[in-house]
Amino acid sequence: ETGVTQTPRHLVMGMTNKKSLKCEQHLGHNAMYWYKQSAKKPLELMFVYNFKEQTENNSVPSRFSPECPNSSHLFLHLHTLQPEDSALYLCASSVGQGANEQYFGPGTRLTVT
């Protein structure tokens, strides 16, 4: 509905697994973002990409590895996660930053067992 899709919508993984989250935007935007949403906490910005270049890494542990092959696609590669990494991971995009609003995908609900 918003022009930003995320797959999978739900993911359960063990602490030794490797998985990837995918985000795709069909809006022609040039900036893309990964956020983490945990219960009772504000949204946490994880990574920002502008024209495929990473412009922000908000002190995210190395077990999260982003990839932005082009302005329409964004991945989040996951490995050796911890149970506290269980959360809703949201992808967003915008026309640049500044005054422009962000459009969010529906999120991937991640559970680490």
Add this chain to the structure above:
Amino acid sequence: AQSVAQPEDQVNVAEGNPLTVKCTYSVSGNPYLFWYVQYPNRGLQFLLKYITGDNLVKGSYGFEAEFNKSQTSFHLKKPSALVSDSALYFCAVRHIMNYGGSQGNLIFGKGTKLSVKP
């Protein structure tokens, strides 16, 4: 450091009554202010924003918000609440050093759950 405060975890309103969801902010420069709504099992959806100009901004679904610089507030309002307005509402701020200058990332409040009862 910039920050956003949403002092109420939950707001309860009867259908047809006016609603207000509060937001205050703290930034070192001029603010860009945003409201987003999140329905269950969905991502955030943009409602409205204040950039400059008229302090009263109107957005989607009949919502509006008033920028008050002296009180550093940007409260979300609607004259007549609907049951379908029940959702989680997020205020967000980005600081701008002299419009068009350097800017920080978007900072979100922790959210306010709005419950509208019939």
